[in-house]
Amino acid sequence: MPKIVDHDAYKQELAGRAAVLFAEQGYSGLGMRKIAEALGLSKSALYHYFPSKKELFLACTAVATAPQDAPPLTGSPCDQLMAMATDMRSGFASEMALVFDFIRGMSPTDIAKDPAMKQAMSNYQTTIQNITGPKVADEILTLLIGALMLDLFSGGSWPEDAIRARFDRVLAQNS
Template identity: 40%
Template sequence: MPKIVDREAYRRELAIKAVDIFTEHGVNGLGMRGIAEALGISKSALYHYFTSKEELFKASTEVFLEPTSLYGLAEGEGVPQDKKEMLTKLVIALDSRFRGELTLMLDYTKDRSAQQVSEDSLLAIANQKFKGELGNIVGDSHADQAYALLFGGLTMRLLNGEQTKIEDIVQWVLDIPNKNGH
């Protein structure tokens, strides 16, 4: 009897696994053959679920931006309602994969003009998601500042060998509305 596969569930599983592959190798580091090998499936099987590497990358990006992944939550765990706890979970989750994500982002944008980057739908989705989450914490009017401070703090932490503490980054972001008089 043939094995019955839930196409969408398996497609999602492949996209989840591909997040780590893209983070490790970049967007341009592997072709579909290399990605298929890393996933442990044939290239033709991968093409059955994704018509291109770009389609797989888009699916992986969408999975990465879901709350479970974004906040590093266990399956079934909800996003905390307390702003400090919410931001702490977000910073810890981002920090755990920041080097790979930064490398991936640079690889993804390196051969693109400023206009191409500004018109890229995946980057727009990611930016909106991050700014939306930060807006929930510090208010929409401070989301851009929080976004810059969060990624600046994570970059400092990366470059100074984790001397910048996660708690400090969290507090810097939480202090934004107070410093702006709101």
């Protein structure tokens, strides 16, 4: 009896595994041959699912930035944002390194039009809008990314009380 494969699920699995490779080695550090070898596939099998490295990266971005199948965030909107920020902290440095590697040489217009960047931005905005509503979502996203960058640049000095106070201040504008 032939093996039945859920191609969509397998494609998602490959994208999730490739996302780890991109995070570890960067965008420019990987070619399709190297990715295929690391995933235990032939290069042609990888091309069957993803016609280009950029298409694979787009799928990885969708997987990496999609809301997870974790229990829903609970508590106040500020508590939910703090939980999201805390969760993002661990992989933030490698994610930013990957993003900057990927966009190197692109113009701001090219970045804004890039499907992977649009996908990531849309997923982050949707997640935050689900917590805060649309009125303050962009300001909250700016605070969140800024706080993560400051944490990164300061060697992990995470001023939780100050971040919480800023979230609360912006959220109060939404009331």
